[in-house]
Amino acid sequence: MKLLTLEDFVPFVNTTFSAALTAGNTEFVLVEASPLPAPPKAQLMRAPFSLLFRSAAAVLFPQQTYTxxxxxxGEFALFLVPVAQERDGFIYQAVFN
Structure with a gap:
């Protein structure tokens, strides 16, 4: 599989992603795709970036890797961390560095 970059996700802000859970699938909407600062003089395989997803599910999903x-x-593994609670659900972050 190719190394995913920020440019792979930017066109899909405000679109739906599906995550496999033990009890079935749930939907996450990509609400933000933004660059992160790179360490000075670092030789990185890709520029670091962050993705924020919103889930309208009433339950908080644990920090873990989801398919x-x-x-x-397509399909890929993503480590999601809950970072905020909203009135209508939760925000999750994935950091690529």
Whole structure:
């Protein structure tokens, strides 16, 4: 599988991703894709970036690696961390560095 970059996700902000859970699938909407600062003089395989997803599920999903699917990007593993609670669900972050 190719190394995913920020450019792979930017066109899909405000689109739905599906994550496989033990009890079935749940949907996450990509709400932000943004670059992160790179350490000075670092020789990185890709520029670091962050993704924020919103889930309208009433339950908080634990921090862990999920198998995620998108209709265009395909299937890949993503480590999601819950970072905020909203009135209508939760925000999760994935950091690529």
């Amino acid at each position: 995620v699917r998108h209709s265009v990007i």
